[in-house]
Amino acid sequence: MIDNQRFGLPVIHIDHVVRMVLITPIIAAPQAVAGMINYHGEILPVFSIRSRFSFPDRPHLPEDLLIVTGSKRRKVALIADQVFGVVHMEENIIKAEEILPGITGIEGVIRTSDGMILITDLDRFLLPDEEETLHTLLPGEKGEA
Secondary structure (H helix, E strand, O other): OEOOEEEEOOHHHEEEEEEOOOOEOOOOOOOOEEEEEEEOOEEEEEEOHHHHOOOOOOOOOOOOEEEEEEOOOOEEEEEEOOOOOOOOOOOOOEEHHHHOOOOOOEEEEEEEOOEEEEEEOHHHOOOHHHHHHHHHHOOOOOOOO
């Protein structure tokens, strides 16, 4: 959750949820990349949902969480204000392209009885030029951006 908006990730992509740690900034990183962390010896980029979707910025709090997750491109960490656990999604996902063609970072939306959950698409979280920039900045990046 970021402010009062709920976001979701397919559970198959989630590795761990951990407490906030010090995030090392990356000079010239795309706006949606808060920095990088050392996760058990592996350098992971940290994606900021706040920055990607223009939520007001705020300092990271010790109560914040990092969701370590894997996409097709790489393993990443996402900053979250809160994590509510696993939600069984019986409803169909409304594809993001049906709502707002060209939106980046959202796979779709699920309607629930108490609002909606935006399903995050980590493989399209960054714009193509941001992917290329991150690829050149991160140590150990392999393959194509």
